[in-house]
Amino acid sequence: NAGVTQTPKFQVLKTGQSMTLQCAQDMNHEYMSWYRQDPGMGLRLIHYSVGAGITDQGEVPNGYNVSRSTTEDFPLRLLSAAPSQTSVYFCASSRTGTSVIDTQYFGPGTRLTVL
Amino acid sequence: AQSVTQLGSHVSVSEGALVLLRCNYSSSVPPYLFWYVQYPNQGLQLLLKYTTGATLVKGINGFEAEFKKSETSFHLTKPSAHMSDAAEYFCAVSGNNQGGKLIFGQGTELSVKP
Numbered sequence: 679n680a681g682v683t684q685t686p687k688f689q690v691l692k693t694g695q696s697m698t699l700q701c702a703q704d705m706n707h708e709y710m711s712w713y714r715q716d717p718g719m720g721l722r723l724i725h726y727s728v729g730a731g732i733t734d735q736g737e738v739p740n741g742y743n744v745s746r747s748t749t750e751d752f753p754l755r756l757l758s759a760a761p762s763q764t765s766v767y768f769c770a771s772s773r774t775g776t777s778v779i780d781t782q783y784f785g786p787g788t789r790l791t792v793l
Numbered sequence: 794a795q796s797v798t799q800l801g802s803h804v805s806v807s808e809g810a811l812v813l814l815r816c817n818y819s820s821s822v823p824p825y826l827f828w829y830v831q832y833p834n835q836g837l838q839l840l841l842k843y844t845t846g847a848t849l850v851k852g853i854n855g856f857e858a859e860f861k862k863s864e865t866s867f868h869l870t871k872p873s874a875h876m877s878d879a880a881e882y883f884c885a886v887s888g889n890n891q892g893g894k895l896i897f898g899q900g901t902e903l904s905v906k907p
Contacts, residue, residue, distance in 0.1 A: 682836070711894075718802065720883055720897035721837075736894065768836055779825070779844050782895070784836035 679704050682785035684769050690791045691759045699754040699788050701769030709772045709780070710752040714738065714765040715787075721768065727752055728774075759792045766790070795820045795886050797898035805904040812856075812871040814901050816884030819865065826867040827885040827895065828858055837883065843867065854878070879905045 685700045703710065711726035713736075723736030727746040741763060743755040752771075756763060767788045772780040800815040818824055825844050829837040841852025848860040858869045867884060881902045885895040 713897075718899050720797075720799075720899045721885075721895075722897070723894055726894065770837075779842075781839050781842075784829075784838070786834075786836045 681705065682769055682771055682783050684767075684785040684788050686788060687786070688789050690793065691756075692793050693760060695759050697756050697759065699756075699767055699769075699790070701752045701754065701785060702750050703752075703769075703771040703783070704750065705771065705773075705783070706749060707771035707783075708749070708774050709782075710746065711736070711770050711782075712742070712744065712752070712754045713768045713770065714763075715768060716765050724754065724767075756790075761792045764790060764792045795822075795824070795888065795896045797884050797886050797896055799882075799884050799898035799901050801901055802899060803902045803904065805906060806874045807906045808876055809873050812869070812874045812878065812903065814869040814882050814884075814903065816858075816867045816869065816898060817865050818867060818884070818886045820886055820888060822888035825887045826858075826860060827887070828852065828856070828867075828869050829883045829885060829897075830854075831881045831883065831900075833880070840869070840882075874903075874905045876905050876907065879903055 682703045708729045712724040713721040715721045722738045725744040727733045769785040770782045772782045796819045798817045827842045828840040841850045843850045843860045851857045856871045884898040
């Protein structure tokens with residue numbers, strides 16, 4: 679199993695550009711989520727999904743879109759990048775979305791810089 | 794509402810010394826508590842978690858944490874630090890009705906001196 683994979687590892691964008699951060703898992707997990715990590719602020723939840731076709735907003739959803747057409751994939755879209763979106767983005771998955779007891783597995787992260 | 798406060802953004806210890814990383818939480822529901830470790834340029838890895846039952850929780854790599862409801866704390870300890878423990882550590886909280894949503898603390902960077 680590859681676990682949770684994220685691409686790209688690094689990305690530099692100009693203000694106003696759009697892009698999609700890819701996340702995939704091969705563990706047949708129902709629950710997937712996106713976090714952003716900023717210095718001194720820990721990780722903050724952007725969006726999450728409890729299964730294919732079901733998504734919801736987390737703590738900091740503005741400026742980001744998600745969709746979940748398959749169990750395996752959960753892409754994060756930046757519609758019009760802003761410098762405030764410079765961050766490290768982590769995707770995570772767990773077996774179900776109904777129990778917090780399930781261990782969450784994190785991907786290696788995408789480091790995004792918006793100029 | 795839930796929140797987590799980690800006391801000290803940087804902690805430095807000598808190899809072989811006790812490691813103590815502090816975490817206090819606020820939760821309106823019975824909390825589930827977690828410690829994650831992040832090694833440089835990697836994702837987060839679960840160290841240990843408290844859900845119900847025994848309040849002293851043992852995790853990987855010799856770490857343990859104790860849930861103290863009266864103090865709203867979940868401090869992480871390890872009796873003897875190794876150089877390989879140098880990393881960033883995150884405390885997180887959730888509740889039984891929160892699904893997979895975690896609220897993270899700000900993180901504590903642990904340095905280990907030879």
